[in-house]
Amino acid sequence: MSLFLQTLVLRGILSSQQERAVESFSDVEEFHMKKILTQYGVCALAVALMVPLAQAQAQPAGVQAAFGKDAGTLSDKFTALARVMSGKYDWKPGQGVRSVGDVFNLIVVENGVLAGVLSGTxxxxxxxxxxxxxxxxxxxxxxxxxxxxxxxxGLSDNDLQAPVKLFGRDMTKQGALMLILEDQHEHLGQSIAYARSNGVVPPWSK
Incomplete structure (x- = not known):
């Protein structure tokens, strides 16, 4: 075979090998591209599924839960003060004002009245x-x-807006809650002042 023919054959072989190499490289590249796209797709799907869950977890517990938590805090503090002020229930800063025991008893009565109004009984x-x-x-x-x-x-969102009468005044159940709990925070401050006046430190302040 002449040198010219050998050169043509060699070129043909090399060209075929290069084409196969290019095709092989393209297949590999396409495979990796598909793999990357698949991974991105899975990640995107995972994020899409997690977002509603995260949003649901971030939602506030509701007004009822907030009021209930506040009532629990008041319960802990009034009960603690009633314990450390034992033996001083008759003390009062002056005539015409409630004594230590009067304030605690008022809280018990208020809670009973408010619970009855909220529950409809x-x-x-x-x-x-x-x-x-x-x-x-x-x-x-x-x-x-x-x-x-x-x-x-036990209150629904609609219940909170239901009209009620408390101490002769017309308001909603939510308004009644806000009125009584705000009043009790004022009485908590009063009871703390009574304790301090008697040299008693509120337990949660130690």
């Missing part, structure tokens, strides 16, 4: 006699807040 009975025994008063405070929390968590 208002208490129309006679006002209970003041509790003077420290242990019984602490238990009464705890029990009154437990009942109040049950009434709060």
């Amino acid at each position: 208002p208490n129309t009975g006679a006002k209970p006699a003041p509790i003077t025994d420290p242990e019984k008063l602490q238990e009464a405070l705890k029990a009154s807040y437990v009942n109040l929390q049950k009434a709060i968590t």
Whole structure:
């Protein structure tokens, strides 16, 4: 075979090998591209599925839960003050104002009234006699807040806007909750001041 023919044959072989190499490289490149796209697709799907879950977890628990938590905090603090102020229930800063025990008993009564209004079963009975025994008063405070929390968590969003009458005033159930809980925070401040005046440090401040 002449040198010219050998050169043509060699070129033909090399060209075929190069074409196959290019085709092979293209196949590999296409395979890797498909693999990358598939991985991105899986990641995108995972993110899409996780976003609604994250949004659901980030949603606030609701007004009812917030009110219930606040009532729980008030319960803990009033009960703690009733314990450390045992023996000083008759103390008052002056004439014409409530004593230590009067404030605690007022909280028990308010919780009973509010729970009745929220649940639709208002208490129309006679006002209970003041509790003077420290242990019984602490238990009464705890029990009154437990009942109040049950009434709060049993409310739907529509229930919160239902009209009620409290202390002769027209308002919604949510308005009644805000009124009483705000009033109790003021009485909590009053009870803390009573304790400090008697040299007693609130337990949660130690």
